[in-house]
Amino acid sequence: IDLSHQQIRLFELTSTTGASHLEGVFHVVSLSTLPTYTALSYTWGDPARTKLIEIGGNGLAIPLNLWWFLHSWNSSKLEKTNIFWIDAICIDQTNILERNHQVRLMKKIYTNAAKVVVWLGQEADNSDVAMNFMATQGSAPLKRKGCGYKRLWTKDEGRALLALCDRAYWRRIWIIQEIIHAEKITVLCGKKSFEWKMLESLYGKLKTLELGSWLLHHDSAAGILSSSASVMVWQRAHWRHPETPKPHLNTLLEVFQDWQCSDIRDKVYGLLGMVDEETAVVVDYSKSVVELYEALRER
Structure with a gap:
């Protein structure tokens, strides 16, 4: 890429659906003439755990957690788009000048993405139960029961949601600006997904329960409200508010x-x-x- 211009690499995943061997090609593009692409927000995990993908005939070792994302995406085909901006692939991590150049463009990269995908990792800790709940009931309104509210979820659903909202991803420094600058966000874990607005809706319901001192009547609700995921819901709403000044x-x-x-x-x-x-x-x-x-x- 030309470091004197605002250019980035995009990665197009070209593997056939379900293939375990992952391959793709690079496209060098200008920020002024961007195609539709998806930006990924994820955590690298253990840097010693890597797996190879093939780009333009050359092998590239990528973090194992990222490989699992590409494999999951390629297997499920949640979206038609296969063009991504992913830091570990699209930035030459051995080139300091390029890293400097690309990190300075991060705000524009995430703002201009058609969608940002939050990758929470593989299915674990009953996460499919939590993901199914969020996708189907995340935006359901609170229902009154006497002077309080009906239970939001079963005990197992509550535990699964708490584990999902407490994953290491939510405490990573880079996700802050990635989530705040994203126009549209899809949350993906394993092969299940839901839209960010479901998380916002859940947060709103938990705040309502907190105001009425009803949190303790719902298993795991207090933990979920104080989780790192809930903190990010609040931070995104706060920093995107038009009246919030740019901070020091x-x-x-x-x-x-x-x-x-x-x-x-x-x-x-x-x-x-x-x-x-x-x-x-x-x-x-x-x-x-x-x-x-x-x-x-x-x-």
Whole structure:
């Protein structure tokens, strides 16, 4: 890609449906003439666990969790689109200049995506039960029962939902700007999916129960309301509100200090797409952690 222009790579998955051998091709495009594409929001997982895919005849080792996403997508064909922006594939991770260039474009990449897919990982901890509940009953209204409300779910559904809302994905620093800048979000776990608005609806119902002191009458409800997933629902609504001013970088560093990343510099770089320009720093992976934090102090 030409680093003097706003160009990105898009990855087109070309494998036949259900194939275990995954392959695709790159398309280099300009941000001014973008085709329809899906941006992925996920967590890399253990960097030592990788699997090969083939791109243009060449092998590329990608995080195992990402391989499972591509395999799941290719098996289920939830959407017709097979064109993606995925950081581990579309950025040459060994090229510092390219990493700097592409990370600076992240806000535009996620804002311009036709959809952002949140990949929570493979089916586990009864997640299919939770995903089915969200897809079919996530937006169902609360129903009155006497002076309170009917139970939202069974005990098993509540436990499964809590496990889903507490997955490691929700505590990753990069997802903050990815979710906040996305226009449309689909949540995917295994081969099940639901739309983000279902999560917003569930959060609204839990807040209603909290106001009436009814949370304890619903298994796992208090845990779900305080989960990292619920925090992200609130954060997305807050930062996308037209009256919310762009925050100072120091404010965000404090708010999101407990969110996680494998490279400590990403505690800063992962938030730059949200801050006002006056308090921002320039993305530069050639700088050490000490140099970066010295630059923060000098602003």
